[in-house]
Amino acid sequence: MTRNRKKISEADRRFIVGKSGGRCNKCRREVFVENEFGERARLGDDAHIVAFSDIGPRANPQVDDEDRASARNLILLCKTCHSEVDQQPKEYSRDKLAQIRDEHYAWVEESLGNSIIRRPKFHYLYYINIPRADMYAVVNSISLPNVRFEGATSIRKLGMDAGHLMAAYTNVINHEELYANELKRETELEELAIGSYWFSPASNFRSKKISEQIDLVSAWKKLESTIYRKFDGWKLFCLIDPRWITTATAYVTLTDGTLTALGLVHINSVDFENRIAIASPLFLGAPDNGFFQ
Numbered sequence: 670m671t672r673n674r675k676k677i678s679e680a681d682r683r684f685i686v687g688k689s690g691g692r693c694n695k696c697r698r699e700v701f702v703e704n705e706f707g708e709r710a711r712l713g714d715d716a717h718i719v720a721f722s723d724i725g726p727r728a729n730p731q732v733d734d735e736d737r738a739s740a741r742n743l744i745l746l747c748k749t750c751h752s753e754v755d756q757q758p759k760e761y762s763r764d765k766l767a768q769i770r771d772e773h774y775a776w777v778e779e780s781l782g783n784s785i786i787r788r789p790k791f792h793y794l795y796y797i798n799i800p801r802a803d804m805y806a807v808v809n810s811i812s813l814p815n816v817r818f819e820g821a822t823s824i825r826k827l828g829m830d831a832g833h834l835m836a837a838y839t840n841v842i843n844h845e846e847l848y849a850n851e852l853k854r855e856t857e858l859e860e861l862a863i864g865s866y867w868f869s870p871a872s873n874f875r876s877k878k879i880s881e882q883i884d885l886v887s888a889w890k891k892l893e894s895t896i897y898r899k900f901d902g903w904k905l906f907c908l909i910d911p912r913w914i915t916t917a918t919a920y921v922t923l924t925d926g927t928l929t930a931l932g933l934v935h936i937n938s939v940d941f942e943n944r945i946a947i948a949s950p951l952f953l954g955a956p957d958n959g960f961f962q
């Protein structure tokens with residue numbers, strides 16, 4: 670039996686691409702890519718939830734052609750995910766696909782307030798706040814390696830395992846896009862919402878005394894054990910928890926007085942009277958100067 674496939678309208682195509690943020694609704698990979706020569710490629714499909722034919726995956730002869738071609742019945746998927754869902758129709762039922770799509774649309778909407786920071790470049794990690802980094806990964810659906818931290822009191826005390834842990838997290842940070850606002854010279858203190866994530870590109874920081882035996886609660890109150898960066902009219906203080914300093918070398922750098930670093934921070938509080946923001950870094954690293962690839 671043959672049937673004329675009702676064409677998907679341009680308006681519906683654009684609608685689902687827009688709602689999807691240009692990403693596969695299942696794995697969130699970008700579906701539209703451009704290379705260094707400016708050549709573009711579309712690596713995805715407008716996949717049908719109810720099959721366009723009566724015998725395809727998730728077919729339902731009761732749904733008419735017009736509904737089969739409408740945006741309500743479509744989900745933007747990359748080629749890999751499209752093959753997967755069509756070959757595994759029991760696992761990827763109509764309801765399941767509609768749910769995957771609706772959750773993806775909600776995620777795109779939620780992420781809209783944040784810009785995407787692509788692959789921050791750095792060659793050495795000074796600092797990885799494991800609990801904060803894990804939380805960020807969960808919120809942003811980034812898969813994390815299974816790293817054994819166990820009872821160690823600091824990353825530096827892990828010895829050989831510290832290298833594995835740093836490599837694992839470096840890999841995550843280098844291969845995922847980060848959802849955060851970028852701190853610019855002209856960023857105003859008033860823009861920093863508590864709980865938001867901000868990315869600091871390579872900048873000059875100053876360090877206050879960071880002691881290994883620091884009492885973090887009192888250090889917090891006195892703004893010790895921090896590194897800070899100056900903006901026009903305010904300062905960003907990043908609280909340094911000595912447990913998350915990666916190596917002895919990093920320890921020396923962070924306590925040296927000045928350093929150049931980049932990283933991702935979580936805003937904990939904002940003090941408008943004293944014109945300061947206090948943040949917890951998720952990671953801080955040395956910028957990639959092109960010699961360390």
Ligand SMILES: [Zn+2]
Nearest residue numbers: 693696747750
């Ligand atoms: Zn996909």
